[in-house]
Amino acid sequence: MIVRDLKEIRSSEKNVKSDGWVSARMLLKDDNMGFSFHVTTMFAGTELKMHYQNHLESVLILKGTGTIEDLGTGEIHDLKSGVMYALNEHDRHIVRPTTDLLTACVFNPPVSGREVHDENGAYPADVDQDREPALTE
């Protein structure tokens, strides 16, 4: 059994800060759960354009308000406590936090914790995945 306290993660190297967000990695790939689990804050007033080409992600809003724009459909959804969005189709999207948005996020496959968003707003595929043979037709 793994037991971890967000407060301890916050003061460790598993608390990763980048442009517009900070993310406490509660579970990562090497925990062998088959997913990773993060408590992530997106900062008020930022505009976060993201496209996770290599991951599926679900996000539950715990605190705060904002919007998410689905760049595939143009739809804009309100975000507030209790709303969840799931990027089940690797959806390109923009999150616009009105206040700081505190969220609980699940990634499949799990991230290793070393990733930063690349120029497309994606996390790169896991190195181990790259080693797997590619499908050829």
Add this chain to the structure above:
Amino acid sequence: MIVRDLKEIRSSEKNVKSDGWVSARMLLKDDNMGFSFHVTTMFAGTELKMHYQNHLESVLILKGTGTIEDLGTGEIHDLKSGVMYALNEHDRHIVRPTTDLLTACVFNPPVSGREVHDENGAYPADVDQDREPALTE
């Protein structure tokens, strides 16, 4: 993109109540995320003995207090907002909520939503898994 509001789930058949807990299934197997995601409340004063033999589960405490006993080691851990436990070894455990415990739970593999805990405190393996050939030695 899937967008769901906990309030809507609460008033649907995806809000499952059983002995000692109620669980809002935000994402289930048929959402094809590779995990399921639940907002689960365990009720104050109950004693929940569980053993997920067929699933890995992580649980983040959002609100409330209680304890979890690891029946493999005998260790007892305090539960409060920000504490996460992960049953990475299918650990047998007892949760004792002092107050109602509001939690965010991830299951791998995803549950279908039709499961109830069996006499061992487990969810049964998914029907599709049962159809897979068993390993024989």
